[in-house]
Amino acid sequence: MDSTGRSKVRVGMVGGGEGAFIGQVHRQAMRLDGHIELVCGAFSRDPENNRRSGAALHLDPQRCYDAWEALLAAEKERPADQRMELLAIVTPNHLHAPIAEAALRAGFHVFSEKPAALSLADMQVLAEAQADSGRLYGLAHTYLGYPMVWQARHMVQAGALGRLRKIFVEYPQGWLGEDQAGQGNKQAAWRGEPTQAGPSGCMGDIGIHAFSLAEFVSGQRIERLCADLGVHVAGRQLDDDGAVLFQTDGGASGVLIASQVCTGEENALTLRLYGERGGLEWCQEQPNSLVHRPLGEALRVLRAGVDQRWLCDDALRRLRLPAGHPEGYLEAMANLYTDFATSIRSGRALEVPGIDAGLRGMAFIETVIASHHSDAKWTPFAATER
Incomplete structure (x- = not known):
C-alpha cells in the first residue's frame, strides 16, 4: 500500500x-x-x-x-x-x-x-x-516534471507576460565533442546509428526536449520552421548540432538551438520567453529559480519551496522540500511517475505528456529534417492528426 x-x-x-x-x-x-x-x-x-x-x-x-x-x-x-x-x-x-x-x-x-x-x-x-x-x-x-516549469506555464496562461512575442530555447551539451562511439561508449554508439536512433541524432535526442518545453510553457504550437543541421565529428552519420527558426500559431517567433558538440557544456537547457508586459527565464541547471522581468519593474527571482506562498498550485503540488533545499532531475522524473500512478488509481486525467506529445515530437523531427533538405525559407509543420 x-x-x-x-x-x-x-x-x-x-x-x-x-x-x-x-x-x-x-x-x-x-x-x-x-x-x-x-x-x-x-x-x-x-x-x-x-x-x-x-x-x-x-x-x-x-x-x-x-x-x-x-x-x-x-x-x-x-x-x-x-x-x-x-x-x-x-x-x-x-x-x-x-x-x-x-x-x-x-x-x-x-x-x-x-x-x-x-x-x-x-x-x-x-x-x-x-x-x-x-x-x-x-x-x-x-523536464516537464520540474515545478518551476509549471510555474512559468501558469504565469504565461495568467497573462503575466501579455501577448508573447519571442521564444528562445536552447539545449547545449558537450559530451559528443569527441568520437565517443569510436572510443567504445555504447550510449554514444547506438545514438549515432540510424537504425537504432532514428533519422536524427542531436535533434531527436535533445532537440525534442527543447521543442516540448517551448510548446508546453508557451501554450502555443509551432506552425512553420526553418532548420539547419550539422555534423562536426568526422564519420558520424547523424546530426550532432542544429538550429531552428520558428513561428507559432499565437504569433510569436522563436529560435531553437540544440547541440552536443558545445565543448565544456553539460546540460544547459534554457528557456526564455518575452511578451508585451515582461519576460521569463528558466535554466535546467538551476531549476529552483525562475527569473521574472516585469515591464518597468525590477527583476525578481521566484524560488521553489513548499513554503513559497506566491507559487501556483501546480508548482506546489510537485514540490517536496522547503525553500533552499534543491530538488532536481530525479524529483522531476518522480513527478511524472507519481502523476501517472495517480491517474491509474483515481481515473484523473493524465498530466504526463502522452500520445499527442509523441505525435508532435515526431512531427517536429521530420519537419526539421525536411526543412534542412529544402531550399524553401519556411517549411510547414507536419500534420499530426490521428
Whole structure:
C-alpha cells in the first residue's frame, strides 16, 4: 500500500540493465514517492546481464524475462491482482514503438522514453493502438516534471507576460565533442546509428526536449520552421548540432538551438520567453529559480519551496522540500511517475505528456529534417492528426 492506503501500481521494465544510465534514473524516480513497485523486467538481451540486474533489484527470478515478448505474454496470464499494470520502456529508440504497441494491445499502460517512435507514420499507428486499448500512454519528457516549469506555464496562461512575442530555447551539451562511439561508449554508439536512433541524432535526442518545453510553457504550437543541421565529428552519420527558426500559431517567433558538440557544456537547457508586459527565464541547471522581468519593474527571482506562498498550485503540488533545499532531475522524473500512478488509481486525467506529445515530437523531427533538405525559407509543420 502507498501512503493513501491504495495498492501500489505494479511496474515492469524493458531495458535499463546493468550499465544503463537511464534505467537506473527511472527506478530511483519511481520509488521516490512510494506509489509504485517494480515487480518484473526484461532488462537486457544478454542473459547474464539480465540475471544480475534482476538479482540486484531483489526481483523474483521467475519474473526476470529473457525478452520483452516473454514478459508481456507471461504477465498477461498472471492473476489480475499480481500482474504488471504499467510497462516502463527504457531501450534504444528503435524499440520504443513496437514494444509500446504490443504492451497496449496486451492491456498494459505504457510509460516510454522519448522519442516515441522512429517516424510519424509509426507514431500514428501507435496512437491508434492506444485509442483502441483504452490504456494510458506517457512519455518521459522529464523536464516537464520540474515545478518551476509549471510555474512559468501558469504565469504565461495568467497573462503575466501579455501577448508573447519571442521564444528562445536552447539545449547545449558537450559530451559528443569527441568520437565517443569510436572510443567504445555504447550510449554514444547506438545514438549515432540510424537504425537504432532514428533519422536524427542531436535533434531527436535533445532537440525534442527543447521543442516540448517551448510548446508546453508557451501554450502555443509551432506552425512553420526553418532548420539547419550539422555534423562536426568526422564519420558520424547523424546530426550532432542544429538550429531552428520558428513561428507559432499565437504569433510569436522563436529560435531553437540544440547541440552536443558545445565543448565544456553539460546540460544547459534554457528557456526564455518575452511578451508585451515582461519576460521569463528558466535554466535546467538551476531549476529552483525562475527569473521574472516585469515591464518597468525590477527583476525578481521566484524560488521553489513548499513554503513559497506566491507559487501556483501546480508548482506546489510537485514540490517536496522547503525553500533552499534543491530538488532536481530525479524529483522531476518522480513527478511524472507519481502523476501517472495517480491517474491509474483515481481515473484523473493524465498530466504526463502522452500520445499527442509523441505525435508532435515526431512531427517536429521530420519537419526539421525536411526543412534542412529544402531550399524553401519556411517549411510547414507536419500534420499530426490521428
